[in-house]
Amino acid sequence: MTTDYQQAREPLGLRLRELRLSCPDGRLTGAQLAERLGFGWTKSKVSKLENGRQTAGAEELRAWAQATGQPDAYAGLLAQLRGFESHIRSWRRQLSAGHRPVQEAITAEHDRTKVLTIWENNLVPGMLQTADYARHVLTRHANLMQSPRDTEDAVRARIRRQEGLYEPGRKYRVMMWEGALYALVCPPSVLAAQLDRLTSVIGLDTLELGVVPFSASLKIYPGNGFWVYDDRRVVVEDWHAELWLDNADSVATYLRVWSTLRESAAYGADAQNVISRARRAVNPR
Structure with missing residues (x-):
C-alpha cells in the first residue's frame, strides 16, 4: 500500500530521474549512474530513490547532482527534500x-x-x-x-x-x-x-x-x-x-x-x- 510519506517523496524521485536522463554527456541507465556514484550505490537503490520507495539524504542528493553533471541542481533537490520532510x-x-x-x-x-x-x-x-x-x-x-x-x-x-x-x-x-x-x-x-x-x-x-x-x-x-x-x-x-x-x-x-x-x-x-x-x-x- 502506498503511504502518505511515499506519495510526498515521489516528486523528488521524478526530479532525480529527470537529472539521470538529461545528463549533459548522455542519458545514463540506473546501473551506469550507480557505477559513477561508487561505493554503496546499486541499480536497485537508484530505482528505489526514483520511485519514491526510499529517501535520499542531503549528501546523496549532492552526489547525484554531481554524478549527472548538473551540480547546480543540488539546491533545488535539497529544497524539495526539506519541503516534504518538514511536513511528514x-x-x-x-x-x-x-x-x-x-x-x-x-x-x-x-x-x-x-x-x-x-x-x-x-x-x-x-x-x-x-x-x-x-x-x-x-x-x-x-x-x-x-x-x-x-x-x-x-x-x-x-x-x-x-x-x-x-x-x-x-x-x-x-x-x-x-x-x-x-x-x-x-x-x-x-x-x-x-x-x-x-x-x-x-x-x-x-x-x-x-x-x-x-x-x-x-x-x-x-x-x-x-x-x-x-x-x-x-x-x-x-x-x-x-x-x-x-x-x-x-x-x-x-x-x-x-x-x-x-x-x-x-x-x-x-x-x-x-x-x-x-x-x-x-x-x-
Missing part, C-alpha cells in the same frame, strides 16, 4: 535517537506560541500529564516503535514544557474526549493521580480545559488528536508519522473541527464533574 515526520526517523529530541523539537514550537489549541481523543494531553503518566505513555510508545530508550530524559523534557501554563500572556485551549480519562495506559493508581492533576489545574487563567462527555450530542466524530500553534501550524499524530501542516487551509480546517467539537464540551464545574466521575471509577488498589 516519520516516527522511525524522529525516534532514531530516542524520544528526548522529539520532545525538545515540540518544545521549540511551544516556546514561540501564544495560543495553543489541543484536541485529544485517547490520552491526557502532554501539557497536563504527570511525570508517572508520561513515563508509561512514552515507554509504551518506545516499545511499539522499537526505538532507543531515553524515557527519563523525555519525561523531564515533557514536564518542563508545562512551565508555560504559569506564564502570563499564554493561552492553552485544551479539550479531550471523556474516553481519555478512562484509558488504562498506566496502572490505576497512576491514572488516579493524573485525574487529580486535571482537577487541580481547572481555573488557571492560562488554561481553558474542556471535556466532551460520552453523553454529549456530537456534530462531528472525535477523530485523531491534533495541536494548533497560533494560526500558523497544525501537528497531527498518526501511527506512522506526525504531520506538520503549515498551509492556511489546513490550519483553518483543524480550527473549525476544534470549534465544532467544543460545542459538545463541558467546562468549569461541569468538566470537573466529568473528571470526578472517572476518578471514582478508577478505584486504585
